[in-house]
Amino acid sequence: MSENLARQFLIREDVVFLNHGSFGACPRPVFAKYQEWQLELERQPVEFLGRNLTETMRQPRIALATELGTTQDNIVGLTNATLGLNIVAQSLDLKPGDQILTTDHEYSALEKTWAYVCRKTGAEVVVVKVPMPLMTEAQFTDTIIAGMTDRTRVLFLSHITSPTALLFPIERSIAEARKRGIWSVIDGAHTPGHIKLELDKLGADFYSGNCHKWMMAPKGSAFLHARPEVQGLIDPLVISHGWTDKSKEPGAKGAFGNSPFIDELEMQGTRDPAPWLTVPAALDYRRDNDWEAVQAHCHALALDTAQRLGERTGLPPLSAPQFSAPQMIAMPIPECDTDKLKVDLYDRYRIEIPVFKWQDTCIVRLSVQGYNSKPQMDLLIDALTDLLDLKSGSAPRLSSRG
CATH class of the missing domain: 3.40.640.10 (Type I PLP-dependent aspartate aminotransferase-like (Major domain))
Structure with missing residues (x-):
């Protein structure tokens, strides 16, 4: 589904675009x-x-x-x-x-x-x-x-x-x-x-x-x-x-x-x-492309990705599933330099995604649209695992690896 839809959008192929929520994307x-x-x-x-x-x-x-x-x-x-x-x-x-x-x-x-x-x-x-x-x-x-x-x-x-x-x-x-x-x-x-x-x-x-x-x-x-x-x-x-x-x-x-x-x-x-x-x-x-089915697929992908990241960070979600936007989810991450993490995600992995601190919580806000795919979600999980040292067992921090 996502590969076929991705060809219908103008998003650059060298960017993993996980930020539909900010400005959208036009087919x-x-x-x-x-x-x-x-x-x-x-x-x-x-x-x-x-x-x-x-x-x-x-x-x-x-x-x-x-x-x-x-x-x-x-x-x-x-x-x-x-x-x-x-x-x-x-x-x-x-x-x-x-x-x-x-x-x-x-x-x-x-x-x-x-x-x-x-x-x-x-x-x-x-x-x-x-x-x-x-x-x-x-x-x-x-x-x-x-x-x-x-x-x-x-x-x-x-x-x-x-x-x-x-x-x-x-x-x-x-x-x-x-x-x-x-x-x-x-x-x-x-x-x-x-x-x-x-x-x-x-x-x-x-x-x-x-x-x-x-x-x-x-x-x-x-x-x-x-x-x-x-x-x-x-x-x-x-x-x-x-x-x-x-x-x-x-x-x-x-x-x-x-x-x-x-x-x-x-x-x-x-x-x-x-x-x-x-x-x-x-x-x-939207009608011609059965967008209700596309949205259901995106919703499942967003929830799965948030759950997987939560299992690695050990941090609870911000809400019960019914109160999370279907295709956009704010995923808590350990305390870190969010500006640096955002830059590293883009420079090292070409992942475009918002990273910021809201009140006392560091957040990665994931958007999943029809042009996104499971491999892109896997890359995001792997990138965050690397950059936050989530595998190390010690207090998570931004990795210094270049």
């Missing part, structure tokens, strides 16, 4: 469609951007909304999830003393986003520490709900965490936030194409995710989803042709005939829309 047929859209734009840019863009941009919304369990009116195409979450964070009416409740597993760029918002508004971030290892849904949810107060205005959670690759069971926390009148804002950067999403059923007020990671669309394709009742709260970061001073009440029409939520965010000056327009091709590629 050749999808990338070809992306280039077709770019060529069409260049052949008649006035017609493409000036006369046809509103209708052209609608088609990916329809396809993606169907895939994600919502309607085209609740979703808008953007360049990345960080942008989507910034739009939300900087739109909400926060005041001094208001609290944003979040966890100690969040993506650093969004930690900075909320710090910026707090500096501007006088609100404050409250960070709850998720009990580790994460073994039960109640363990997570009870911790989140216990952190809610009458000052909590925003609940900000990752669906799949970036540093720890955990699949947070966020459903009950979102429902409790709704009952208390707390806005729920979900960072779904790693989620679309990784797990099955039913956005309307999930019920988050705001949800932003990337299509360029596990959905395998080109870089620069993402979305923001908002419930109809809260779309009127959103303001664009850039005021351009899509902006209107008309009412933002549900049912209102924007400058180009969609809702203001869509038109104000979609039409923000000249940009290359080709990545977003290629999302339907990425969805077709």
